[in-house]
Amino acid sequence: MEHTQANAVNKAALRKSTQHGNKQTVSSKIMRHWELYFLVLLPVAYLIIFKYIPMVGVQIAFKDFNVVQGIWGSQWVGMKHFTAFFESPNFWLIIKNTLGVSFYSLLAGFPIPILLALALNEIRTGMFKKTVQMVTYAPHFISTVVMVSIVMLMLTPHVGVVDRVFTMLGKEMTNFMGVPEYFKSIYVWSGVWQEMGYASIIYIAALASVDPSLYEAAKMDGASRWKKIIHIDLPSLIPITITMLILSLGNVMGVGFEKIYLMQNPLNLSSSEVISTYVYKVGLVGANFSFSSAVGLFNSIINLILLITVNFVAKRISETSLW
Numbered sequence: 001m002e003h004t005q006a007n008a009v010n011k012a013a014l015r016k017s018t019q020h021g022n023k024q025t026v027s028s029k030i031m032r033h034w035e036l037y038f039l040v041l042l043p044v045a046y047l048i049i050f051k052y053i054p055m056v057g058v059q060i061a062f063k064d065f066n067v068v069q070g071i072w073g074s075q076w077v078g079m080k081h082f083t084a085f086f087e088s089p090n091f092w093l094i095i096k097n098t099l100g101v102s103f104y105s106l107l108a109g110f111p112i113p114i115l116l117a118l119a120l121n122e123i124r125t126g127m128f129k130k131t132v133q134m135v136t137y138a139p140h141f142i143s144t145v146v147m148v149s150i151v152m153l154m155l156t157p158h159v160g161v162v163d164r165v166f167t168m169l170g171k172e173m174t175n176f177m178g179v180p181e182y183f184k185s186i187y188v189w190s191g192v193w194q195e196m197g198y199a200s201i202i203y204i205a206a207l208a209s210v211d212p213s214l215y216e217a218a219k220m221d222g223a224s225r226w227k228k229i230i231h232i233d234l235p236s237l238i239p240i241t242i243t244m245l246i247l248s249l250g251n252v253m254g255v256g257f258e259k260i261y262l263m264q265n266p267l268n269l270s271s272s273e274v275i276s277t278y279v280y281k282v283g284l285v286g287a288n289f290s291f292s293s294a295v296g297l298f299n300s301i302i303n304l305i306l307l308i309t310v311n312f313v314a315k316r317i318s319e320t321s322l323w
Contacts, residue, residue, distance in 0.1 A: 062076060062079070077290075090278070094274060098253055099253070101274060102253065102254075104184050106252070108192055109195065109196070110245065113200035114200070114237065118203075118207075122229075135197075136197025137197040139195075148263055152177060155176040175267075202244070206240045207236065246307070250303055250306050250307025254303055256276065260272060260276070275296075282295070283296075
């Protein structure tokens with residue numbers, strides 16, 4: 001009996017000393033690398049203050065929010081605003097436009113940066129390669145307002161460059177920004193032109209990490225450039241490509257607000273009204289905060305479900321995933 005009690009006391013003392021030692025180890029690590037923890041402190045504080053704490057306000061999607069009564073004092077109405085959105089005559093139009101713009105942007109914009117990175121990787125002339133990189137990267141740094149202004153000026157009837165070229169070719173004048181069928185193509189391809197260079201950086205970095213001995217071995221075996229791309233470059237891009245594809249598909253409902261709102265007009269509204277612009281008009285302009293919060297929450301939940309699903313499928317197929 002005394003032996004058993006002694007063992008229990010020893011185990012408790014050992015556990016206590018181990019916990020104390022672990023605490024000392026953690027604290028010593030923090031003190032040893034305090035500069036790194038300090039660098040992480042500001043981003044973490046930003047996420048907590050501006051991303052996580054505001055999630056408390058999501059509850060107004062389930063309430064009839066009143067500014068005077070506040071979030072906690074407003075009446076709870078459950079799924080009322082979600083039902084109103086689902087039964088709205090604009091529901092299917094907004095969903096169709098959002099998915100249409102997203103998938104069009106994904107199909108057109110996702111492979112082009114990869115092709116550009118592969119092409120730049122094959123360029124051996126340093127000056128020409130740097131020039132191409134500068135020309136393709138530069139549009140990314142143009143502000144959204146300026147970009148939309150450029151697009152609209154180029155497509156303006158009578159004075160736009162595109163209209164003048166069409167006139168020279170004997171075509172009739174067309175108000176491209178006023179035709180709903182043209183809106184998605186104008187939005188997507190102007191975005192591809194603006195972002196393809198900047199988006200290719202991550203793929204160029206992946207290609208730069210390829211072992212040069214693989215190229216030397218392929219050259220000794222008599223492999224052409226095309227075969228090097230197929231058997232060396234593309235396999236090295238698969239992990240980062242899958243990761244970027246998961247992130248893109250996980251944000252398929254998150255069409256950007258600024259550009260698409262600036263390109264809208266009454267003539268193309270049937271093709272340009274998406275969830276983000278609808279939330280802005282209903283929530284801020286129409287002051288219907290609860291309804292717009294419900295729409296925004298629905299959008300976020302769909303994106304989360306898509307992200308988890310695509311990540312799961314990618315992990316099962318390729319063993320490459322975000323987690």
